[in-house]
Amino acid sequence: MSNLTVRVKERALKASGLAFTVGLVGLLVSISLLFVTGSQAFFQSYLTAYILPSGLAIGCLALLMIQHVSGGYWGYVVRRPCEAGARTLPFVAIMFLPLFLGLTDVYKFFPKEHEHNSPEAHLNVHSDNRLWAWSDPDLEIEDHEKIVLDAKKGYLSDNFFIIRTVGAFALWIGMGLGLSALARVEDSKGWSPSLKQSMQYISGPGIVVHALVILLISTDWSMSLQPIWYSTMYPVIFGFGQILSAMALNSIVFIYLRDGGEDLNDSRNRKILRDLGSFLLGFTVFWTYITFSQFLLIWSANLKEEVPYYLARSRGGWEYLTWALGLGHFLIPFLVLLFREAKRRADVLWKVAVFILVMRFADIYWQIRPAFDPGHWDIGLETVQDLASFTGLMGIWIGLFFREVSKYGLYPENDPRKDTEPVHTVADDVIIPNTAH
């Protein structure tokens, strides 16, 4: 192993150790707060916190499959971190287990009186017992809501929910570990066209399967928190958010692992960084496109079943987060990433990528949290609980991720893309030293 490989391994393990420590502290705070804020706040926070780390792992798998099919130099760069992310999927599945309790009367474990005196409580169906209100048989709802929920009973049933989640994880883990196992074969026996074909036979159909699975999972985990509401754009926002998060993570990992060890300013690394930055720019714009079009369609149609989703997020304090998302999730990264220099410079790009990840959490918080507190953002101990749970789950996932990253090096050494160069036709990518002086 070269010095660089050893150094990268050390850096990855260092990040892993730090993240585990922070994560455990967060989780301990979160569990101790369970006795203060009650199990209702705990499980609501846990679900909110779970979506981003799980999305990073799933997004890594999606990116991995896309690059196997599409090719391109960027795929050679992101392959190792994406494989590492995909290998964390079994742990992500284990992290989901407590959430199955959300289908039982989990709020009664550690009951705490919650004042639901919000004048906007009618904006969503509220359950006093369960995380997913549709699962609660003792739901107090109005007649028109009952009609809608009864019609959805066939899909939104406890057993079917469990089958879908378990099935989704089985498929994801199968595809992720399968691709990772083939990568090990490539490492030991060398690259061959038939090996590449096997990877593509998993990845091609895998992308289709993944899209269908995300359709079900986004509906189950997140959209059904507002059981009356529905949006056909939501699965796209949910699934694409994961891919955007994974791309931001890949940019950070690329820069972090090489920082100080190799020259991030040489012409090859600048081209790679520019590719990653361009992905972030394009993905940010696409996120804005799908997020805004969902809003525009619902705003235009103005239907009673659909509009409460946005009403719940446009008053009682949530409107500030809504505007902050427009500014921070779109305008700021968009304007910064428009500059070629910002995309090519490691010290700028990693900051933008971290900022995008933070905004990803803000977006997820905005999607999930108002389902429990429609039209009323109560900042207090429950917010602390949210942040503690997020720190906990995110820290532990990042720890697992970097432990996996440390295992197999920076690049897939037998990938034939090793000998190619990132291609750019734009003329001014190279700076010619002035030979006069």
Add this chain to the structure above:
Amino acid sequence: MHAPEPTLFGLLAEFDTPQALVDAANAARVKGFKVMDGYSPFPVEGLREALGKPRTLMPVLIFCGGLTGCFTAFVLQTFTSGGHPTEWDAYVPQWFNYRLNIAGRPFFSWPAFVPAMFELTILFSAFTALFGMLLLNGYPRLHHPLFEVKEFLRASSDRFFLCIEATDPLFDIDETYAFMKHLNPISLSEVPQ
């Protein structure tokens, strides 16, 4: 040193690889020439820097074009669909306050304006990119002195050219000719004005 020939546009050197052109341009820049240009059938990496040319203004122009489009669509829709009725209504043209009551929504319904703002942003950016490129490249122009040189035809297929123009302060027909000869071009031609 005598004054440049008024009938001369410049000297044109022909090279057969992009690298040779970049090296020649580098040498010319180091020598101190400023009014010169490179011609190649495709974008050559590093040629702009080698020629000592500033970065193109296009990104800034396109960004401004996009902003103009976005703003135009916003203003157009805001003023046509209007705000609340005012006492000035009798004095403004009818198209100006063409208020549309769409299912009782506010006249100033900015979410509905966004698709048109987006479209005009793209349209104006694309127009700026196309026409700005043509203008900055010197179009419309019917003729260029370089077309007089027979070898220059291959600039659009497989040859790379460096032209040092007669208006350069350092230009001196004999010395510049000797300098360019020294760069080992395939051919070296005088370009008539």
